[in-house]
Amino acid sequence: xxxxxxxxxxxxxxxxxxxxxxxxxxxxxxxxxxxxxxxxxxxxxxxxxxxxxxxxxxxxxxxxxxxxxxxxxxxxxxxxxxxxxxxxxxxxxxxxxxxxxxxxxxxxxxxxxxxxxxxxxxxxxxxxxxxxxxxxxxxxxxxxxxxxxxxxxxxxxxxxxxxxxxxxxxxxxxxxxxxxxxxxxxxxxxxxxxxxxxxxxxxxxxxxxxxxxxxxxxxxxxxxxxxxxxxxxxxxxxxxxxxxxxxxxxxxxxxxxxxxxxxxxxxxxxxxxxxxxxxxxxxxxxxxxxxxxxxxxxxxxxxxxxxxxxxxxxxxxxxxxxxxxxxxxxxxxxxxxxxxxxxxxxxxxxxxxxxx
Numbered sequence: 001x002x003x004x005x006x007x008x009x010x011x012x013x014x015x016x017x018x019x020x021x022x023x024x025x026x027x028x029x030x031x032x033x034x035x036x037x038x039x040x041x042x043x044x045x046x047x048x049x050x051x052x053x054x055x056x057x058x059x060x061x062x063x064x065x066x067x068x069x070x071x072x073x074x075x076x077x078x079x080x081x082x083x084x085x086x087x088x089x090x091x092x093x094x095x096x097x098x099x100x101x102x103x104x105x106x107x108x109x110x111x112x113x114x115x116x117x118x119x120x121x122x123x124x125x126x127x128x129x130x131x132x133x134x135x136x137x138x139x140x141x142x143x144x145x146x147x148x149x150x151x152x153x154x155x156x157x158x159x160x161x162x163x164x165x166x167x168x169x170x171x172x173x174x175x176x177x178x179x180x181x182x183x184x185x186x187x188x189x190x191x192x193x194x195x196x197x198x199x200x201x202x203x204x205x206x207x208x209x210x211x212x213x214x215x216x217x218x219x220x221x222x223x224x225x226x227x228x229x230x231x232x233x234x235x236x237x238x239x240x241x242x243x244x245x246x247x248x249x250x251x252x253x254x255x256x257x258x259x260x261x262x263x264x265x266x267x268x269x270x271x272x273x274x275x276x277x278x279x280x281x282x283x284x285x286x287x288x289x290x291x292x293x294x295x296x297x298x299x300x301x302x303x304x305x306x307x308x309x310x311x312x313x314x315x316x317x318x319x320x321x322x323x324x325x326x327x328x329x330x331x332x333x334x335x336x337x338x339x340x341x342x343x344x345x346x347x348x349x350x351x352x353x354x355x356x
Contacts, residue, residue: 037244071261184293
């Protein structure tokens with residue numbers, strides 16, 4: 001809205017043209033999201049459910065009784081600000097709506113007395129991820145130059161065409177993995193939100209500086225994303241509200257995001273990676289999240305459905321293993337996981353964008 005308002009007012013008042021500057025809009029979205037969440041989140045604690053304590057986690061007693069489900073607040077702020085600051089098209093509006101719906105499923109689980117069963121949540125995940133995959137497939141195929149879908153990868157100078165059905169399958173898997181691994185990582189104060197913050201800044205940089213810039217994208221031999229700057233506004237907006245939440249979630253936390261926050265964050269990261277055209281960018285944004293939570297999900301699935309046992313001496317999520325078996329404090333887990341993720345992100349960015 002503000003973008004179009006700037007276009008209407010710049011003929012009357014010159015400085016209004018700044019409202020059509022994507023750099024200005026990114027800054028406004030980032031700081032407004034942080035300030036609103038930082039100020040208003042504590043005022044809304046009384047409306048949030050209390051944490052029941054997670055089964056099989058080391059911190060369930062420490063978390064029990066704290067207000068949880070705060071994702072319903074900061075994700076809603078994110079959606080409103082994104083519509084306010086970014087010139088959204090129907091794909092971006094759809095992703096915002098589905099992100100909010102993913103948050104809502106998590107919030108309803110947070111506030112239920114016994115929690116929803118795994119299969120109910122899996123069914124809801126399937127509906128939302130399939131809807132997102134079909135939406136992205138339709139939009140990207142209709143806006144591509146040749147009407148085809150493609151991925152770009154390191155070591156290949158040209159995009160690789162893929163059929164629509166395969167794009168949908170990969171998107172559903174990517175979104176499901178991102179949602180559930182992010183959810184599993186939410187077990188140490190500030191850990192999940194800090195790692196997601198790295199992912200958001202990484203994707204925001206890629207959208208605005210690389211994919212959204214025609215000349216830089218051409219130089220690096222990657223497809224230009226014409227709406228890259230708009231995606232950057234939304235991504236930095238989410239980073240802003242997440243920093244506002246992290247202000248209150250830093251150890252020792254006074255509030256938890258719950259499934260309402262972690263599921264929505266994971267969904268948006270997965271969607272932004274697919275929009276970038278390279279699903280392997282998930283390694284650059286969320287490799288520690290994937291290892292921390294994803295290997296545990298794989299371990300449980302293999303044991304439950306195929307009676308195959310792996311990593312029997314390692315506790316998952318991995319942050320629990322580090323705390324129980326290695327004696328790491330919550331702060332050590334946070335900082336060491338953050339350092340490793342930053343090192344991986346820098347290395348992966350070099351590989352993805354220079355080895356073409």
